[in-house]
Amino acid sequence: MGIVSVSMPEDLLEEIDDIVETHDYSGRSELFREAGRKLVQEFREPSLEDRDLVAIVSALFPYDSPAVETKMTELRHTHASAVRSNSHSCICDDQGCVETFIIEGELATVSEFVRDVEATNEDVQVEYSLFPVDSIQRPTL
Numbered sequence: 001m002g003i004v005s006v007s008m009p010e011d012l013l014e015e016i017d018d019i020v021e022t023h024d025y026s027g028r029s030e031l032f033r034e035a036g037r038k039l040v041q042e043f044r045e046p047s048l049e050d051r052d053l054v055a056i057v058s059a060l061f062p063y064d065s066p067a068v069e070t071k072m073t074e075l076r077h078t079h080a081s082a083v084r085s086n087s088h089s090c091i092c093d094d095q096g097c098v099e100t101f102i103i104e105g106e107l108a109t110v111s112e113f114v115r116d117v118e119a120t121n122e123d124v125q126v127e128y129s130l131f132p133v134d135s136i137q138r139p140t141l
């Protein structure tokens with residue numbers, strides 16, 4: 001196994017040491033090996049350009065936000081050709097709401113949709129996952 005020496009700001013190193021301790025890593029080396037493997041895997045992923053994608057887009061926002069809910073409805077209509085489904089869930093005790101969209105299209109289509117959701121206002125937190133349609137496995141049975 002090769003050995004590397006890395007310079008790193010003190011505050012980042014402190015955060016890394018916290019993670020090592022709270023998540024039971026055997027030490028910094030184990031954490032850096034795992035981080036390295038994830039990065040290598042990410043760079044090896046084939047490009048998402050020119051592929052049909054399915055995206056799950058979630059927007060979390062405060063309960064009873066009529067302006068945000070109106071915007072979500074508008075987005076569903078303006079992106080109707082890409083929206084496969086849309087649902088609204090209220091979180092227990094009026095703590096907030098989650099709007100979930102399933103989007104299908106090429107990267108530009110999905111990116112435009114995500115940008116439009118993010119642009120709603122600063123109360124809206126957005127997360128998304130992407131899956132290339134051509135990565136779907138054929139059933140083995």
Ligand SMILES: [Zn+2]
Nearest residue numbers: 089090096097
């Ligand atoms: Zn709700």
